[in-house]
Amino acid sequence: MSAARKIGVALLGYAFMGKAHSHGFKSMPHFFYPPPAIPDLVVIYGRTEEKVKEAAINYGFRRYVTDWRKAVGDPEIEVVDNCLPNNMHVEPTVEAIEKGKHVLCEKPLARNAEEARILRDAAKRARVKTMVAFNYRFVPAVQLARNIVKSGLLGRIYHFRARYLQDWIVDPNFPLVWRLKKEEAGSGPLGDLGSHIIDLGRFIVGEFKSVMGMVKTFIEERPLPEDPSRKGRVTVDDAFEAVIELDNGAIGTLEASRFATGRKNYNNFEINGEKGSIEFNLERLNELKLYLKEWEGKAIGGWNTILVTEKTQPYIERYWPSGHIIGWEHTFINEIYHFIKAVVKDEDIAPLGATFEDGYRNNVIMDAILKSAETGRKIEVSF
Numbered sequence: 001m002s003a004a005r006k007i008g009v010a011l012l013g014y015a016f017m018g019k020a021h022s023h024g025f026k027s028m029p030h031f032f033y034p035p036p037a038i039p040d041l042v043v044i045y046g047r048t049e050e051k052v053k054e055a056a057i058n059y060g061f062r063r064y065v066t067d068w069r070k071a072v073g074d075p076e077i078e079v080v081d082n083c084l085p086n087n088m089h090v091e092p093t094v095e096a097i098e099k100g101k102h103v104l105c106e107k108p109l110a111r112n113a114e115e116a117r118i119l120r121d122a123a124k125r126a127r128v129k130t131m132v133a134f135n136y137r138f139v140p141a142v143q144l145a146r147n148i149v150k151s152g153l154l155g156r157i158y159h160f161r162a163r164y165l166q167d168w169i170v171d172p173n174f175p176l177v178w179r180l181k182k183e184e185a186g187s188g189p190l191g192d193l194g195s196h197i198i199d200l201g202r203f204i205v206g207e208f209k210s211v212m213g214m215v216k217t218f219i220e221e222r223p224l225p226e227d228p229s230r231k232g233r234v235t236v237d238d239a240f241e242a243v244i245e246l247d248n249g250a251i252g253t254l255e256a257s258r259f260a261t262g263r264k265n266y267n268n269f270e271i272n273g274e275k276g277s278i279e280f281n282l283e284r285l286n287e288l289k290l291y292l293k294e295w296e297g298k299a300i301g302g303w304n305t306i307l308v309t310e311k312t313q314p315y316i317e318r319y320w321p322s323g324h325i326i327g328w329e330h331t332f333i334n335e336i337y338h339f340i341k342a343v344v345k346d347e348d349i350a351p352l353g354a355t356f357e358d359g360y361r362n363n364v365i366m367d368a369i370l371k372s373a374e375t376g377r378k379i380e381v382s383f
C-alpha cells in the first residue's frame with residue numbers, strides 16, 4: 001500500500017489545547033492506519049518567541065512564528081487549527097478561510113453570537129471544511145448515548161439534565177487570567193463549560209427552543225497576574241444555571257461552575273425517556289449507564305453500567321482489544337481523524353462533527369441564557 005499524502009498543519013496557540021491537539025495530530029496516523037493523510041506539523045504560532053520555540057521542539061513543529069498571519073498565509077499549510085483564547089477566534093479564522101485553508105477552531109466558536117455569525121457566514125461562503133472542536137462528541141460512550149436516543153430505545157425523551165463542574169478558582173487569590181475577563185473570554189463557565197453541555201444536548205437530544213438563566217459572580221476582584229499586589233475586576237460569570245426547553249418537548253436543566261468544591265472536571269448528563277434513561281460522566285468516560293424499564297416484555301429494573309470498549313462501539317477497534325480503556329486525549333485523536341478525513345475525502349463535517357452553524361447556534365443559546373439572567377424573563381431561542 002502506498003504511503004498516505006501529507007497535509008500541512010499550522011497550529012495557533014501552544015498552551016493547554018495546543019498540547020492536546022498537537023498530540024492528536026501526531027497520534028492519528030498511528031491509530032487510524034492507513035490514515036486519510038499524514039499531518040505534517042509545519043508551523044506553530046505563539047506571541048512569546050522563547051516559549052513558542054520551546055513548544056515547537058516539544059510538539060515536533062518544523063517552524064515557529066510570532067505573527068499568526070505568517071502561519072495562516074504559509075503556502076505549505078492546508079489546515080489551520082485555532083487553539084487561541086476566544087477573542088482570537090474570529091480574525092485568524094476568517095483570514096484562514098479566505099486564504100482557502102481548512103479550519104478546526106476551538107470552542108466556544110466566539111465570544112458571542114454576533115461574532116459567531118461572522119464565522120458561520122465566512123464558512124458558508126467558502127469551499128473549505130470548517131469544524132468547531134467540541135471534542136466530547138468523539139467519546140465512544142457519548143456516540144453510543146446518541147445512537148441509543150436516536151434508535152428510539154428510550155422512547156419519547158422527557159429530560160436532558162447536564163452539569164459541568166470544576167473548582168479551580170475557589171481560592172479568591174487565584175489570579176485574574178484571561179478566562180475571567182469578558183473582553184477575552186466572552187463569558188465564564190457558561191462559554192467555557194456550558195458550551196460543551198449545550199452542544200451535547202443538541203447533539204444527542206435535539207434543538208433548543210427556550211431558556212431561562214441565572215448567572216453569578218462570587219468573587220468580584222482578583223489579583224492581576226502581572227502584579228499580584230494590585231487587583232482587577234472579574235467581568236464574567238463564576239457559575240450559571242439554566243432551565244431549558246427543547247423543540248421535541250423535553251425540558252431540563254444545565255449548570256456549570258468553577259466553584260463546585262471538590263469537582264475537577266465533572267461533565268455529567270442524564271437523559272430520561274418514557275422507556276428508560278442513560279447517564280454519562282466524563283470522569284468515567286469509558287462507561288455509559290443505562291436503565292431500561294423492561295427488556296423483551298419483562299421488567300428488569302436497576303441501572304446497568306456498560307463498559308463501552310467493545311469493538312462494535314465507535315472508534316474502539318482503532319485502539320486496543322475489548323476491555324482496554326481509552327482516555328481524554330483520545331477524544332482529540334478521534335476528532336482530528338474525523339476532520340482530516342472530511343478534508344481529504346471531501347466529506348461532510350456533520351452530523352458527527354460540530355459545524356460552524358452548530359458553533360453559531362451554541363453561541364445564540366448562550367447569549368439567550370445571559371439575556372434571560374439579565375431580564376429575569378424566559379427567552380425563546382431564535383437562530
Ligand SMILES: NC(=O)c1ccc[n+]([C@@H]2O[C@H](COP(=O)([O-])OP(=O)(O)OC[C@H]3O[C@@H](n4cnc5c(N)ncnc54)[C@H](O)[C@@H]3O)[C@@H](O)[C@H]2O)c1
Pocket residue numbers: 013014015016017018046047083084085086088106107108133134135178192
Ligand atoms: N475542547 C476543550 O475541551 C477545551 C478545553 C480547554 C480550552 N478550550 C478552548 O481552547 C482555546 C484555548 O484555551 P487553552 O485552555 O488552550 O488556553 P490556555 O489558558 O492554556 O492558554 C492560553 C494561551 O494563549 C496565549 N494568549 C493569550 N492571549 C493571546 C493573544 N491575544 N494572542 C495569542 N496568544 C494569546 C497565552 O499566553 C497562553 O499561552 C479557548 O478557546 C478555550 O475555550 C477547549
